[in-house]
Amino acid sequence: MTEQDFILLPYPNTLESGKITWESPSNIALVKYWGKKKDQIPENPSISFTLSNCKTITTLTFSKKKDTSNFEFDVYLDGEKKDDFKPKIQTFFERIEVYLPFLRNYKFKIETKNTFPHSSGIASSASGMSALALCLMSVEKQLIEKVVPSSAPDCYRDETSSSNEYFNQKASFLARLGSGSACRSIEGDLIVWGKTNSIEGSSNLFGVKYPYKIHDVFKAYQDTILLVDKGKKQVSSTVGHNLMHNHTYAKNRFQQAHDNLEKLKTILESGDLDGFIALIESEALTLHAMMMASMPYFILMKPNTLEIINKIWKFRQETGLHISFTLDAGANVHVLYPKNETSEILEFIKNELVAQCQNGHYICDQIGFGARLIKN
Numbered sequence: 001m002t003e004q005d006f007i008l009l010p011y012p013n014t015l016e017s018g019k020i021t022w023e024s025p026s027n028i029a030l031v032k033y034w035g036k037k038k039d040q041i042p043e044n045p046s047i048s049f050t051l052s053n054c055k056t057i058t059t060l061t062f063s064k065k066k067d068t069s070n071f072e073f074d075v076y077l078d079g080e081k082k083d084d085f086k087p088k089i090q091t092f093f094e095r096i097e098v099y100l101p102f103l104r105n106y107k108f109k110i111e112t113k114n115t116f117p118h119s120s121g122i123a124s125s126a127s128g129m130s131a132l133a134l135c136l137m138s139v140e141k142q143l144i145e146k147v148v149p150s151s152a153p154d155c156y157r158d159e160t161s162s163s164n165e166y167f168n169q170k171a172s173f174l175a176r177l178g179s180g181s182a183c184r185s186i187e188g189d190l191i192v193w194g195k196t197n198s199i200e201g202s203s204n205l206f207g208v209k210y211p212y213k214i215h216d217v218f219k220a221y222q223d224t225i226l227l228v229d230k231g232k233k234q235v236s237s238t239v240g241h242n243l244m245h246n247h248t249y250a251k252n253r254f255q256q257a258h259d260n261l262e263k264l265k266t267i268l269e270s271g272d273l274d275g276f277i278a279l280i281e282s283e284a285l286t287l288h289a290m291m292m293a294s295m296p297y298f299i300l301m302k303p304n305t306l307e308i309i310n311k312i313w314k315f316r317q318e319t320g321l322h323i324s325f326t327l328d329a330g331a332n333v334h335v336l337y338p339k340n341e342t343s344e345i346l347e348f349i350k351n352e353l354v355a356q357c358q359n360g361h362y363i364c365d366q367i368g369f370g371a372r373l374i375k376n
């Protein structure tokens with residue numbers, strides 16, 4: 001697939017108005033995306049677990065307008081108008097307009113809510129941008145449904161088979177243009193984004209389902225998110241990505257991500273939990289090492305982040321249980337473990353780690369299977 005494959009014109013149908021709701025989950029990267037080129041093309045491949053409970057629910061209401069000189073939209077979070085969200089969505093619309101040429105023809109109302117507290121320090125950009133991309137895809141679907149334009153790929157002519165594949169691919173492609181990691185939130189349970197030789201079908205343009213065998217131990221993997229710091233980050237991901245340009249270690253880091261994906265293939269197939277733990281913890285710490293070695297340099301971990309990491313290592317050594325951690329671009333800790341060890345590990349989290357969380361807050365989540373259309 002190339003960018004051109006995502007342009008379907010002309011639209012055969014007209015549509016006056018409508019309302020669509022999608023829910024879309026967050027995801028947590030195992031091999032991290034950190035560094036990007038123009039047009040949201042990642043510098044290296046990444047892979048993530050799609051989550052289940054942490055999600056955004058977005059309702060898009062649209063009605064036709066005459067004046068097509070501008071995009072027109074309003075954004076609401078939990079029923080409250082949010083003008084500070086508008087610049088990000090304006091940029092998103094500008095980037096995707098060529099692929100969704102109807103955007104200027106409608107006035108949109110975007111109503112969104114998260115299942116996790118919005119001041120939790122959990123990034124809502126992956127779930128939020130993917131939910132919005134899916135709503136917009138549903139509008140396009142209505143514009144081309146029944147009568148298929150000659151420029152549409154064959155899959156659009158076969159509702160039963162691969163049309164869903166095209167829909168999901170384009171939704172992921174669009175979500176990527178809103179926020180890179182959002183392209184990994186459309187489907188589950190393991191999603192790869194970024195071209196790499198070891199994963200057939202991988203693409204820089206959209207996320208794909210991990211295509212190889214996965215050992216049962218990695219199905220239903222658990223993620224308990226410890227909310228160490230619920231404040232706004234001092235350095236946004238977008239700024240952090242840009243600091244990878246001319247970064248002393250960039251070239252090696254990008255190569256390491258390719259190598260780690262290759263290694264992960266064997267680990268996922270064999271169920272090698274020790275290999276898995278070593279790989280994902282190294283990825284998390286490398287991500288933060290890149291931040292610390294940027295110019296200007298910055299640190300997003302907090303003292304409690306380190307406290308939790310040290311306690312996890314000690315507990316793992318003492319018990320032999322397969323508890324591990326990963327981090328996103330912030331201070332919160334994702335504690336990952338296999339489902340069959342849940343009772344002992346959750347007990348440990350409650351007794352030992354929750355004290356390091358802001359107001360004792362944490363979220364229990366697990367691997368999920370992607371976004372869902374709620375109402376069309």
Ligand code: DP6
Binds near residue numbers: 033180181238
């Ligand atoms: C550390 O997707 O939030 O979570 O593309 O600028 O929106 P933008 O960045 P974003 O970056 C996420 C980085 C990460 C690692 C990952 O999810 O792979």
